Amino acid sequence: xxxxxxxxxxxxxxxxxxxxxxxxxxxxxxxxxxxxxxxxxxxxxxxxxxxxxxxxxxxxxxxxxxxxxxxxxxxxxxxxxxxxxxxxxxxxxxxxxxxxxxxxxxxxxxxxxxxxxxxxxxxxxxxxxxxxxxxxxxxxxxxxxxxxxxxxxxxxxxxxxxxxxxxxxxxxxxxxxxxxxxxxxxxxxxxxxxxxxxxxxxxxxxxxxxxxxxxxxxxxxxxxxxxxxxxxxxxxxxxxxxxxxxxxxxxxxxxxxxxxxxxxxxxxxxxxxxxxxxxxxxxxxxxxxxxxxxxxxx
Amino acid sequence: xxxxxxxxxxxxxxxxxxxxxxxxxxxxxxxxxxxxxxxxxxxxxxxxxxxxxxxxxxxxxxxxxxxxxxxxxxxxxxxxxxxxxxxxxxxxxxxxxxxxxxxxxxxxxxxxxxxxxxxxxxxxxxxxxxxxxxxxxxxxxxxxxxxxxxxxxxxxxxxxxxxxxxxxxxxxxxxxxxxxxxxxxxxxxxxxxxxxxxxxxxxxxxxxxxxxxxxxxxxxxxxx
Numbered sequence: 063x064x065x066x067x068x069x070x071x072x073x074x075x076x077x078x079x080x081x082x083x084x085x086x087x088x089x090x091x092x093x094x095x096x097x098x099x100x101x102x103x104x105x106x107x108x109x110x111x112x113x114x115x116x117x118x119x120x121x122x123x124x125x126x127x128x129x130x131x132x133x134x135x136x137x138x139x140x141x142x143x144x145x146x147x148x149x150x151x152x153x154x155x156x157x158x159x160x161x162x163x164x165x166x167x168x169x170x171x172x173x174x175x176x177x178x179x180x181x182x183x184x185x186x187x188x189x190x191x192x193x194x195x196x197x198x199x200x201x202x203x204x205x206x207x208x209x210x211x212x213x214x215x216x217x218x219x220x221x222x223x224x225x226x227x228x229x230x231x232x233x234x235x236x237x238x239x240x241x242x243x244x245x246x247x248x249x250x251x252x253x254x255x256x257x258x259x260x261x262x263x264x265x266x267x268x269x270x271x272x273x274x275x276x277x278x279x280x281x282x283x284x285x286x287x288x289x290x291x292x293x294x295x296x297x298x299x300x301x302x303x304x305x306x307x308x309x310x311x312x313x314x315x316x317x318x319x320x321x322x323x324x325x326x327x328x329x330x331x332x333x334x335x336x337x338x339x340x341x342x343x344x345x346x347x348x349x350x351x352x353x354x355x356x357x358x359x360x
Numbered sequence: 361x362x363x364x365x366x367x368x369x370x371x372x373x374x375x376x377x378x379x380x381x382x383x384x385x386x387x388x389x390x391x392x393x394x395x396x397x398x399x400x401x402x403x404x405x406x407x408x409x410x411x412x413x414x415x416x417x418x419x420x421x422x423x424x425x426x427x428x429x430x431x432x433x434x435x436x437x438x439x440x441x442x443x444x445x446x447x448x449x450x451x452x453x454x455x456x457x458x459x460x461x462x463x464x465x466x467x468x469x470x471x472x473x474x475x476x477x478x479x480x481x482x483x484x485x486x487x488x489x490x491x492x493x494x495x496x497x498x499x500x501x502x503x504x505x506x507x508x509x510x511x512x513x514x515x516x517x518x519x520x521x522x523x524x525x526x527x528x529x530x531x532x533x534x535x536x537x538x539x540x541x542x543x544x545x546x547x548x549x550x551x552x553x554x555x556x557x558x559x560x561x562x563x564x565x566x567x568x569x570x571x572x573x574x575x576x577x578x579x580x581x582x583x584x
Binding site: 113129132133134135139140141142143144168169170171173174177178180181182183289344345 | 368371372373374377435439442443446448528529530531533537540541542543544545547548
């Protein structure tokens with residue numbers, strides 16, 4: 063009974079695959095038999111089966127697969143000519159150039175970045191990937207190249223520069239489910255929060271003066287204050303400083319080490335400041351360059 | 361018109377990219393639909409056969425497809441097979457496999473329902489005329505079934521076309537993803553572009569699905 067079902071599924075798989083004509087080479091039979099083997103070989107076998115490619119393998123193939131966002135302007139997006147662009151992509155281009163390989167961009171979503179690395183379907187993820195402890199158990203992060211923190215924006219007439227200034231009856235606007243909400247609930251339980259589900263709702267409420275300030279990722283509030291007259295980011299960086307870093311498949315040490323060296327070398331020429339000026343300046347202005355950019359991994 | 365933000369579609373190669381994205385959606389859904397119809401006819405006939413084991417297997421298959429969201433199936437096939445078996449199936453092949461897997465189950469159930477709705481007297485008369493089982497199916501039952509199937513399957517086909525938007529989760533850039541890219545790339549210069557761009561996407565889906573629906577009406581009338 064089980065056999066019937068399986069053979070049917072396999073049959074369907076074959077039909078489906080054949081239909082696309084390119085029956086993709088199935089990761090070679092060698093690697094699938096490696097999966098079955100256990101014991102001392104396990105580590106080596108899994109590296110092969112999971113399919114991550116070492117630095118030499120990437121160079122040999124002449125192409126590197128880099129996962130980027132295709133709809134998160136200004137970090138990773140596609141411009142009107144169909145070319146990938148943005149802060150992350152600028153860095154990716156440099157990686158390709160220094161490795162001497164072509165780049166194959168893969169359009170990723172926030173939810174599938176880890177899957178892509180764990181299955182070796184991309185070599186590097188450069189998609190505004192915030193370093194967290196949970197993620198570090200699943201993938202290997204290289205040195206960071208950007209800072210992120212929370213920020214608080216308020217009207218020019220009453221700039222909030224410290225959360226201790228918040229009065230007992232004042233409310234701060236947050237978007238539900240964001241790090242801003244978690245952080246304020248945990249560290250400032252006395253401050254009243256006004257929660258909204260969507261960015262647009264929070265924005266309208268804030269513009270209508272429903273709260274004295276609005277807390278969100280600092281990139282978001284900075285962009286807001288620059289796009290809208292009459293608002294100032296009184297607290298540009300609040301709470302734990304998080305960083306954004308490239309990530310590779312867990313255990314892919316050759317590529318990880320190369321990336322770390324690359325980021326250190328690029329630090330010497332102030333590469334990421336140049337990237338900021340080329341890609342983020344329009345959105346965040348020159349004032350925040352040193353807040354956001356991380357050079358040489360430090 | 362400018363307030364709708366449709367003008368962003370005429371920047372650079374944006375509109376061409378949108379059409380290319382549409383073609384990706386059509387290609388995946390068309391191949392899946394054709395395979396689903398063919399395999400669904402077979403599965404549907406199998407579903408009507410009185411065999412407990414076969415019945416149980418097909419029941420499990422149908423229920424699996426009904427319960428599992430297509431997104432989960434896509435993840436299982438695209439990422440799961442690489443993890444477990446080390447196969448490196450391309451994103452397009454995975455998408456076509458998942459949509460065929462889904463479409464076959466639903467199509468099969470529609471075929472089963474249509475066959476069951478044909479009066480027993482049709483079977484009995486055919487057998488009385490000396491036809492064997494295969495002849496009965498080919499000349500008597502299936503032609504009547506197909507006619508009843510048309511409106512039902514159109515529903516499934518258009519649903520499959522629209523559901524292809526999920527393939528963006530496994531990295532395929534189809535029409536909806538291109539639309540999001542265009543909207544985001546112009547977030548600053550044209551904040552209202554979302555409305556105009558999605559309106560155009562709606563029209564594109566309509567242009568694809570409408571002829572199918574017309575064809576169905578035509579066939580229904582012709583074969584009635």
